[in-house]
Each structure stands twice: as C-alpha cells, then as structure tokens.
Amino acid sequence: MSTTTPEALAAPRRKHISVPMPQVPRKRRSPEEIAAESTFSESKRVLLAAPRGYCAGVDRAVIAVEKALEQYGAPVYVRKEIVHNRHVVDTLTEQGVIFVEEADEVPEGERLIFSAHGVSPAVKQTAADRGLETIDATCPLVTKVHREAARFAKNEYHILLIGHEGHEEIEGTHGQAPEDTTIVNGPWEVDQIQVPDPDRLIWLSQTTLSVDETMETVQKLRERFPNLQDPPSDDICYATSNRQTAIKKVAPESDLVIVVGSENSSNSVRLKEVAKDYGAKRAEQVDFANQIDESWFTDAATVGVTSGASVPDVLVQDVVRLLSEYGYGEPEEVVTAEEDIVFSLPKEIRKAMKDAGHDDVGRGGRKR
Numbered sequence: 001m002s003t004t005t006p007e008a009l010a011a012p013r014r015k016h017i018s019v020p021m022p023q024v025p026r027k028r029r030s031p032e033e034i035a036a037e038s039t040f041s042e043s044k045r046v047l048l049a050a051p052r053g054y055c056a057g058v059d060r061a062v063i064a065v066e067k068a069l070e071q072y073g074a075p076v077y078v079r080k081e082i083v084h085n086r087h088v089v090d091t092l093t094e095q096g097v098i099f100v101e102e103a104d105e106v107p108e109g110e111r112l113i114f115s116a117h118g119v120s121p122a123v124k125q126t127a128a129d130r131g132l133e134t135i136d137a138t139c140p141l142v143t144k145v146h147r148e149a150a151r152f153a154k155n156e157y158h159i160l161l162i163g164h165e166g167h168e169e170i171e172g173t174h175g176q177a178p179e180d181t182t183i184v185n186g187p188w189e190v191d192q193i194q195v196p197d198p199d200r201l202i203w204l205s206q207t208t209l210s211v212d213e214t215m216e217t218v219q220k221l222r223e224r225f226p227n228l229q230d231p232p233s234d235d236i237c238y239a240t241s242n243r244q245t246a247i248k249k250v251a252p253e254s255d256l257v258i259v260v261g262s263e264n265s266s267n268s269v270r271l272k273e274v275a276k277d278y279g280a281k282r283a284e285q286v287d288f289a290n291q292i293d294e295s296w297f298t299d300a301a302t303v304g305v306t307s308g309a310s311v312p313d314v315l316v317q318d319v320v321r322l323l324s325e326y327g328y329g330e331p332e333e334v335v336t337a338e339e340d341i342v343f344s345l346p347k348e349i350r351k352a353m354k355d356a357g358h359d360d361v362g363r364g365g366r367k368r
C-alpha cells in the first residue's frame with residue numbers, strides 16, 4: 001500500500017497539529033541510590049520490542065480527527081475516546097475536540113466522529129435522528145468483523161462473539177445482530193453458554209485479544225459444539241498479533257517488561273499478560289515514563305519495552321531516555337515483523353479535502 005504522508009495531502013486551513021512531548025520529570029531517587037541497592041552485577045540492557053505502538057487503524061483515526069479540525073475548525077465532536085490512549089485524547093482535547101459518551105450529547109447539526117473501535121447501527125441511527133454530520137473512523141479491520149456478523153446472522157447462524165463485554169468494540173460488533181449474538185468473555189464461560197442450534201454456530205472475536213487465550217476459548221467451544229464454524233479470516237488483527245509475537249520473544253530474557261499503554265487499552269493490557277506468561281519476571285504498564293517507579297530497576301538487569309497499538313512512539317522514547325539515566329545501555333531492537341499497512345482516510349474526510357481542492361487525498365499513515 002502507499003505510504004504517502006498526510007502532510008503531503010493537503011494545504012490545511014489550520015496549522016498542522018502535532019502531538020507534543022509530555023512532561024516527564026518528577027522527583028526521583030537518584031541513579032546512584034538505585035545502583036547501590038542493585039541485586040545483580042550484569043550490565044544493564046534494554047530490549048525494545050518491534051513492532052510496537054501505532055497500528056494503521058489508530059493512525060488513520062487520529063489523522064481523521066486532525067484533518068477534521070483542519071477542514072472544519074473546532075469544535076469537532078468524537079464519540080468515546082478516538083483511540084484508547086490518554087496522551088492522544090488529552091492532546092486532541094487541547095486542540096478543540098470534544099469527547100462525548102453518546103451521540104445524543106452532541107448539539108443538533110454538529111459534526112461527530114465515530115472512534116476506531118466502531119459503533120452499532122443503533123448509534124448511527126441516533127446520530128442520524130439528531131441531524132449530525134458523521135465521520136466514521138472505525139478501523140477497517142473492525143468493519144470487516146461487523147460485516148461478517150451481519151452476514152452470518154442473515155444466513156441464520158448464531159454468533160459466539162469472543163471478547164470483553166462492555167468494551168466499545170464488542171458493543172459495536174454485538175450491535176450488528178444483537179438477537180443472534182452471544183458474547184463469550186473467555187474459556188471459563190464456555191460451559192454455561194446456551195445456543196439455539198448447535199449446528200449453525202460461528203465464532204467471531206474482538207480484534208485485540210490474546211491470541212493464545214482466544215485459541216483456548218475456541219478449542220473449548222469446539223469440544224462442546226463440534227460443528228462450530230471458523231470465521232472466513234482471523235479477527236484478531238495483524239497489529240495485535242504482531243505486538244504479542246514480539247513481546248513473546250523479549251519476555252523470556254527480561255527481568256522487567258514495561259508496557260506503555262493506557263489501562264483501558266485492551267491490546268496494551270494483553271501485552272502485559274503475555275509478557276508475564278512468557279517469562280518476564282515482572283511486567284508493569286504505564287501511560288507515561290513519569291509513572292515508572294525507579295525501585296523496579298534494583299533487580300532488573302534486562303528491561304523489555306513495548307507499547308500498545310494506540311501509543312505514539314514519543315512516549316516509548318521517554319521511557320528509553322529514563323532508562324538511560326539509570327545506566328541502561330542503548331536499546332537493542334528485537335524485530336519479529338515489518339509492518340507497512342496504511343489505510344485510506346474515512347471517505348467523509350477524503351471528500352472534504354477534495355472539495356477544498358486537495359489533489360491527493362487517499363491515504364492516512366504516519367510514523368510516530
């Protein structure tokens with residue numbers, strides 16, 4: 001796919017918005033104090049998992065909001081967090097974005113962006129009833145799952161939707177065919193599930209789950225329902241699965257794994273779990289480097305670092321910088337896959353840019 005940068009796409013009405021560096025410093029115990037308490041004598045190493053951080057769907061959604069601000073001016077409304085990252089949400093809020101929980105909070109006739117996690121048809125209807133102009137920043141890989149759900153329900157299958165009840169993505173997918181879908185939170189729920197016809201069942205999943213746990217759930221479902229059908233292609237997306245593969249490689253060598261990512265970021269939480277499952281002696285999750293407790297370093301000769309799919313790399317670089325202040329060497333990158341996927345921007349944004357006279361409006365995609 002093309003990697004044309006968004007900056008090349010438009011002469012914006014407003015100055016281009018960039019995500020600024022967060023404030024890192026806070027009062028810490030000194031590197032010398034921490035070194036004095038160290039329980040090891042090996043040299044200090046940092047293993048940086050790759051891929052990590054921004055995926056194509058998150059990049060597209062954030063660019064869509066930035067472009068909406070440029071094209072239409074503030075305020076622009078976004079339903080839920082555009083992506084689950086505190087820094088991104090705080091930064092966009094400062095730029096004039098108003099985040100709302102539901103479409104009915106948006107004044108009639110205003111412009112509303114749907115987040116990368118997707119929405120149900122009922123949410124779209126609420127927005128339409130209020131006369132809102134909408135921009136759909138749902139990740140295309142989530143839209144794919146929505147279409148599968150609608151299609152299989154139409155063909156009279158019952159859908160076993162593996163994912164976390166209450167997560168926005170699961171609400172959106174469940175909403176495609178609510179009468180024909182049962183949510184399965186994990187393998188522990190399989191024994192209690194009731195289905196209308198065990199011979200017309202398909203499983204689908206949230207895109208950001210643990211690959212291993214999902215396979216365990218499917219295995220248990222299949223033991224109970226031998227005619228369970230598989231989805232046409234994997235629902236756990238390339239970005240989730242690549243980030244888990246990378247941390248699986250890093251974790252066995254790590255005394256401490258630091259996952260950069262917000263608490264409500266499903267794929268970040270999964271990275272922490274996977275790191276522990278694959279041998280990290282300790283795994284911690286932080287939004288920002290200033291949340292790291294330096295006492296974690298006293299027994300950590302090797303520190304692994306990764307980040308969730310909604311995390312700009314500037315936040316990881318802050319962590320690396322902090323580690324270097326505490327005597328850790330240059331990071332060694334552990335690369336398990338290369339990613340070059342870029343999604344087209346939402347059609348509403350492309351149209352707005354085209355109407356404003358921009359020639360090349362097709363692609364999102366930016367490395368951060």
Ligand code: SF4
Pocket residue numbers: 055056057058116139140141142207208237238239240267309
């Ligand atoms: S994590 Fe996967 S499904 Fe979610 S936005 Fe990124 S690419 Fe899309």
